[in-house]
Amino acid sequence: MYVTDKLTKPLTEVKYLNADNVDRYRCIMRIFFDNYEKLKYWMYQEEVYDELKQDPYFADYKMEQCQQDLNALTAWKNLTADQDTRKVTSLEEFSNRRFRYQMSEYSVEIERLVLRLENLFIEGASLEPTLLERIRINVGRFPQMVSEPLDAVYTWWTDLNNDFIRLNQNYQDYIRDLNSVRAEEMMRTRAFLGFKDRLIEYLRNFIKGLQRNVGIIEEEIRGLPEETKETVLNKVVQYSMSIPRMDVEMSETLIADNIYGRFQSIYDWFVPENGQENEAGKLFDATNEIIRKITRYAAQISERNALGANRKEEYKKAASIFMACEDVRQAHKMAAMIFGLEKPFHLNVKKERETDSMNTTVYEETPEEIVLKPRIRAYREKSTRSGLRDHGAEKARVREQMLKQIKDDREKAEKLIQNGRIEFSNLPVIEPRVREILLRWLSDAMEDAEYSARTDDGRKFVLDMTRASEKCVVHCEDGNFTMPKISIVFQEDEE
Template identity: 60%
Template sequence: MRVQEKMKKPVLEAKYLNVENTDRYRPIIRLFYLKYEKLKYWLYQEEVFEELKEDPYFEEYTMEQCQQDLAALTSWGNLVTIQDTRKVTTIEEFKNKKFRYQLSETAVEIERMVIRLENLFIEGSSLEPTLLERIRLNLGKIEEMAEKEEEKLYSWWNDLNNDFIRLNQNYQDYMRELNSVKAEEMMRTREILLFKDRLMEYLRSFVKSLQIHMTAIEQELGNVNKGAVRRILERVTAYEVSIPRIDVEVEEQMIYEKISGRWKSLVEWFVGKEGQESEAGKVFDTTHQSAACLCSRLCQRVAQACRIASFRFAERRS
């Protein structure tokens, strides 16, 4: 791994998350983000102030504080400004510099991450066998896609990568939940008995799907046309380089390394590396073992519940 110069620098745009007046900065950034989602990119200071004042928490908030907060967020790179000269009618108004504010690209990504963190335990996760099927079908199109026009090739590449990323993330999140303290506590309650059959069937279905598609995907990758893969990686790289970007330096070699690295990760996930067991094989074993372990624990829970019920019944009779 090469430690680039920009990796050594602090991310000032994240400063608003953990400083004095964070309780004011975060609502402002969230307001801009919500407006951004609705395609309203620019806001005046007065609009920000009015929106915040609608919440009782900002009852004593002043226009001066709002101006200071916007200035701080601008200095950290969260907001970009442009002077609005359209409404200027006098020299005095021009000197007062009426600005419009917009969320910076970096701030958009940071706020997306924050929202994701806020909903980490609300959204939940799932095991999706359909992702495996889509990956298998897309891998079967490699030679065909190598000759397609750039837009279709790029769309196919993104679909393949997004499915692979979701497969990894969803599996990890679901297994984390299944082995969490909350799940352990639920094992001691009656609720687990109500949906144990659905849970076991859910895990078995994923294991079965993984077993079927894993073999097919491994065969697809083993017989893949390496020349077609190389052309795809080069063409996808060229397409990404050709995308117009504002104030962003694009290094073709870095993009190629990213794209080829993703392909390599996908291959190693399903096929393995240098004789080592593939990650897909480990996922299969882990899920299978988890299902077996869960089944054993559920049986113990059912047996315990039966013993308690029998004991209470005997007590009532005596």
């Protein structure tokens, strides 16, 4: 950030939005803005007054009040006044100083912002996969821009930035709306069930667009040569400096910082650095979390509806059955059948069931035997005497198997050492057992401040972390995994 006079001075142009006569000031500025959109830039006091009087709200509005309001807006730099001397026919008309008024540039942008705020909940935000596709296409054209003329490069750069800004703002606004209190309340209503499927399908289509395009964009930006980037961005800076601007002095340094900063924002959005998750990954996680939340709320609503679906009719039917009972004894029997026994006794057996089928009855289960023991204090179970068994042969066999396994693992790990190093980026397809050994070595070394440790047979090694910021893929028999590009360096020679 550069602290300049423009940044520290007060903005008097926004005073009309919160002044005492804000209703008059805002209506006058809206009249000027509507005419500005119709390419009518200059207006006279009488024209402003006539438009205000057309609304019943300004039935008591006077011409003197209009003059005062126009003077206040001129003092706040919302309007610029110019004395019209084209139709002056006398000295008296000249001394009365008939002015025409025009909106300032700040006021035009302020009114555009106010209009956007007024329509914030009407326009809404959206997730558009087409923006990702357009960004992917434009990023892919980066090397082509090296040989294009300056105006074509500037147009391409503007399209890329506009699409990126729309994507960034739209996804933030849309995710914010879905996480708002109003959205949470709507998700708990029954009316949400009909809307749920369309919303989930919309979010899943966007996720598919993310999966198709983000990886390609990341590879394109990562593989972009530094010379190509410098050449293209310098062309954009040169064209920006060549655009003539009225009453504005532009510094080449500020323009270059702005353009390079925008490129860095695009880079950070799609490319993860230093183990940090990029913005695209955060968007992917946030969208998946919203889908899970929507599904959870829908399931709760469905369960609530199912529980109370026909409960009223069931109660009526049960009441009619009880009313048909001949006496209280029959009513008790009916209650036991409908609601179950008042104090039932259950036998609980701790055994694994052979099947979890809900259609299987208890009569089809295999019986379980329960041994009943006397409940007296002096009862003792009979103990059976048995001789001591010699497990020496079995222990020797297990020990031999373990030693053989350790020897095999050590030989397999030794085959991976090349010139005293194990490069994870150059490993062949390895077994899961060998992978566990290598990862255990890494874990032991990572716990040490100097990244050093020893193997099971006492060999000392250190980790080479010089290229840890890069990624590599280790191929295993049961799958692949991505890890930092680390090397294990053995130090027997140094010792």
